Amino acid sequence: MRGRKPRRDPVPDSGAFPKRPYDLVKEFTIALLATVVLTVGLAAVFSSPDETPVTLARWARIAPSDFTATAAAELAGTSGTAQYGPPYNNTPGAGQKIGPMSLQRAAGVTIPINTARDFVLRPLTAAPKAASVSGALAAWRTAPARRQQQWATAYADALGKAPGGDAARLPPGDYGPVPVLISRLLELARAGALDGELVAAGHFYQTDYTKPLLFLGDGSYLEDQARARHLAGDQWGMMNETGNYPGQPWLWLYTLWYQIEPFSSSGNADALVWGLMALFTLAFVLVPFIPGVRSIPRWSGVYRLVWRDYYRSHRTARRH
Incomplete structure (x- = not known):
């Protein structure tokens, strides 16, 4: 008994589809101008000041x-x-x-x-x-x-x-x-x-x-x-920008400890803060291996909120 040859779909005729002119140079120019205007505008509003170097x-x-x-x-x-x-x-x-x-x-x-x-x-x-x-x-x-x-x-x-x-x-x-x-x-x-x-x-x-x-x-x-630019240690310094925008928000946890006791009055503040942050970093690294702590995401159900579209479609498919 001979096997059947696989059925091949017909190749569509490229001439059967509608065509319209497309100006690639024009679109590139418009995109470039829009990007430049947006970049300059956002930089003027949100960028850090151009301070003269201290030499x-x-x-x-x-x-x-x-x-x-x-x-x-x-x-x-x-x-x-x-x-x-x-x-x-x-x-x-x-x-x-x-x-x-x-x-x-x-x-x-x-x-x-x-x-x-x-x-x-x-x-x-x-x-x-x-x-x-x-x-x-x-x-x-x-x-x-x-x-x-x-x-x-x-x-x-x-x-x-x-x-x-x-x-x-x-x-x-x-x-x-x-x-x-x-x-x-x-x-x-x-x-x-x-x-x-x-x-x-x-x-x-x-x-x-x-x-x-x-x-x-x-x-x-x-x-x-x-200090004049609010960047001293007791002014929550360690920032890239000055003014209203703090620049590096990920440093807030590190600089936080310098503002509270016993770190703020200690002569060993740098070493103590470094040691504390090293312990925090180690704890975050070991989260997948700590019983109870590693189960918090599953107990909280936050993942269902993040992937809500998937779970919604999954429930719909099960009903049908």
Whole structure:
């Protein structure tokens, strides 16, 4: 018995279908213009402001007193970075802890920074300098460490008492070569040379902005700019945009803990918040393996609401 040949459907005649002209270029142009107008309109209403970058040059021009005081603290080794501890230096007792464990000290010094050398002396040595600056550098390097500390500390203390922190109005004192060094560093910063020196130091590719950011963070100018835009830590910072739109809403849970006790008043807030968020992340990862918790979606029936079209059609099919 011969098998039947499979029946083939007739091939439709392409000429039997109606045709109409179609202008692909026109449609592309209309779509492009509509997209551009929509993008520009939404960007004008919802985009973040185009803020001027905060640089060492801008800082030195707008707030020279703050820059000078910060540079003196870097030279004296009393700035925030100089006393931060790992990963920048081995400051005794520095480093946040979770209980008895110091995460910073466990990781060690991975980005070694000596603030006097890296932020002040090395840029001054690399830049063109007058004879007075060369002499000041030589005097600093040949002096004992204790003497260097006395000079820098005396200069920093005098700046704090000077009217408006103006270095030109300092009373006479034993400051050694510090006034010459700081004055020249201010000149380099105002000219924009210090930004490049700190980024390029020890790197072929100038993409590591760690040192300029740390220098900026040791002063009050950067914090003042952040606070003016409601981006300080106690103002629910850590945002991309400023104004009415928070930008990165997924950070709310992380920043929430900084606003409440015991985190808000703890010197170990960063470590404690990191540890808490690590526990939350681990709990979310283990949800499929925790009895009872993993059954909550099935008990709640939310999935039936999400897939309501499927269950509605399924019930209809069963009735028929």
